[in-house]
Amino acid sequence: MKIGLVGFPGSGKTTVFNALTGLAAETGYGAARGKTNLGVVKVPDVRVDALAKIFKPKKNVYAEITFCDVALATTPGQSRGLDDQILRAMREVDALCHVVRGFASSAGETARPLREAHDFEAEMNLSDLILVENRLERLKKEKAKPAEKELLGKLKAHLDAGQPLRSLDLGATDLVAIAGYRFLTLKPLMLILDVAEADAAAPPPADLAEHARTNGLGLVVLAGAVEMDIAQMAPEDQKEFVASLGLDEPAAGRFIRAAYALCDLISFLTVGEDECRAWPLRKGSSAHKAAGKIHSDIERGFIRAEVMRWEDLVRLGSEAKCREAGRLRLEGKDYVVADGDVINFRFNV
Ligand SMILES: Nc1nc2c(ncn2[C@@H]2O[C@H](COP(=O)(O)OP(=O)(O)O)[C@@H](O)[C@H]2O)c(=O)[nH]1
Ligand SMILES: [Mg+2]
CATH class of the missing domain: 3.40.50.300 (P-loop containing nucleotide triphosphate hydrolases)
Known part of the structure; x- marks a missing residue:
């Protein structure tokens, strides 16, 4: 990132x-x-620090x-x-x-901070507008691609109105279609x-x-x-x-x-004798995806995720205690990982 x-x-x-x-x-x-x-x-990350006090790993x-x-x-x-x-x-x-x-x-x-903010945002807006206009200009000569023309027209209207593209309601397909432009706004x-x-x-x-x-x-x-x-x-x-x-x-x-x-990132945590670690993960990602962050083998052989809240683990002091207290959950591939989840992945090798 x-x-x-x-x-x-x-x-x-x-x-x-x-x-x-x-x-x-x-x-x-x-x-x-x-x-x-x-x-x-x-x-x-205070969570890594707190967990490290319990697990005393070689490194954080x-x-x-x-x-x-x-x-x-x-x-x-x-x-x-x-x-x-x-x-x-x-x-x-x-x-x-x-x-x-x-x-x-x-x-x-x-x-003059407000003015500076406005001016800079206007510069970014203009730079995006130029990209859109150049592309539209080239598309004029082509008969095909009506969908692209329509989409770019929509972007142009929004930018012309002085609005950043992040405030335009675009669907996932549209976002993929325009990803290559890497629009600033x-x-x-x-x-x-x-x-x-x-x-x-x-x-x-x-x-x-x-x-x-x-x-x-x-x-x-x-x-x-x-x-x-x-x-x-x-x-x-x-x-x-x-x-x-x-x-x-x-x-x-x-x-x-x-x-x-x-950046829309959250962290999930792993603990052990070797390391207590925070892993960046895009908000809304599945346990399966999280497994892949650690290793592609874990993603491939994913069986389940054992999930604890970091607060519970710190309060109760061990995984066994969390299990006893019913504070350890078994989750499948599609589980949406929450910020501060401590995860132990079970997987086939
Ligand atoms: N008084 C004051 N001067 C600052 C501050 N931050 C930066 N400066 C000064 O402003 C000048 C420009 O800063 P610089 O970080 O090089 O700006 P840049 O061109 O945006 O990278 C330098 O001479 C800094 O010492 C601040 O917080 N207070
Ligand atoms: Mg500088």
């Missing part, structure tokens, strides 16, 4: 990237242009997501537009986190408001919150610059520093969990 940190130059993308990954990519106007920063982060394994911060090829400040290279990179990712500037820039420009989108240190614990501006709410977008507020420093500190120092900002935990954990949910 790859998430793109996107936004206008100077909004704080690389700063936020560093805060999330604990890396030290170059920030500011001097940063190397056209260079993409990639970082893999572990998704913090967390779900992972990749963040990608695409640097602008053009000189920041010259153009607010998105160039082709950026747009192409944005099409590659599974979900988009729009970093919005919420701090006064070094050039003294005050933050069809990707899950979350807003990251990068604010000054003084605003670290303040609520987001009401108008931006309203925009996020009415459009079904996630919104996370974080003080990028100071969080970047926190990410470099030893865990024991982090605690004190984070508390002094009026926060409970570093923004990284909060943000990473939100980004994980944005």
Whole structure:
């Protein structure tokens, strides 16, 4: 799962990237242009930690997501537009986190987060519209493909009305038909408001919150610059520093969990002496599919899934106790896995 940190130059993308990954990519106007920063982060998971206390495994394994911060090829400040290279990179990712500037820039420009959100969404909308129009133009010369023409016409009308494609009610067949376009406005989108240190614990501006709410977008507020420093500190120092900002935990954990949910992912868990592990799984997936995440042999030889809730396992202390208490269920292939299920797969080899 790859998430793109996107936004206008100077909004704080690389700063936020560093805060999330604990890396030290170059920030500011001097940063190397056209260079993409990639970082893999572990998704913090209290369930893995709690289960590991019981099972004392050799290692804890967390779900992972990749963040990608695409640097602008053009000189920041010259153009607010998105160039082709950026747009192409944005099409590659599974979900988009729009970093919005919420701090006064070094050039003294005050933050206008709502406007920035609108402008960026309009750019993505325009980029999708161009794709649709180009395709329609080519189709004009062909007599065939009325269904494709109709579908694209529907997309065009929606984009023309300034609406993102994710708000259009498309069926599964339509979604498959247009998957190849990798439309930007069809990707899950979350807003990251990068604010000054003084605003670290303040609520987001009401108008931006309203925009996020009415459009079904996630919104996370974080003080990028100071969080970047926190990410470099030893865990024991982090605690004190984070508390002094009026926060409970570093923004990284909060943000990473939100980004994980944005991708429509849940985690199921496996336990044992070797490892206690969180496995990412698309929400709504079956136990059979979950088995395949671990190994294709388990998927092929699937007999049943023994499922416990992680809370029960932690509370009761062992699988045997869960069984005794009737807190262990046997489920078949079609069982829809829930977030936090601890699963033991029975399978034929
Ligand atoms: N005051 C303040 N400055 C920030 C913050 N986040 C980023 N900056 C500064 O804004 C400039 C641009 O940040 P950068 O992360 O390189 O932006 P990018 O172009 O979107 O990657 C840098 O000089 C940062 O130090 C923040 O939270 N507060
Ligand atoms: Mg940058």
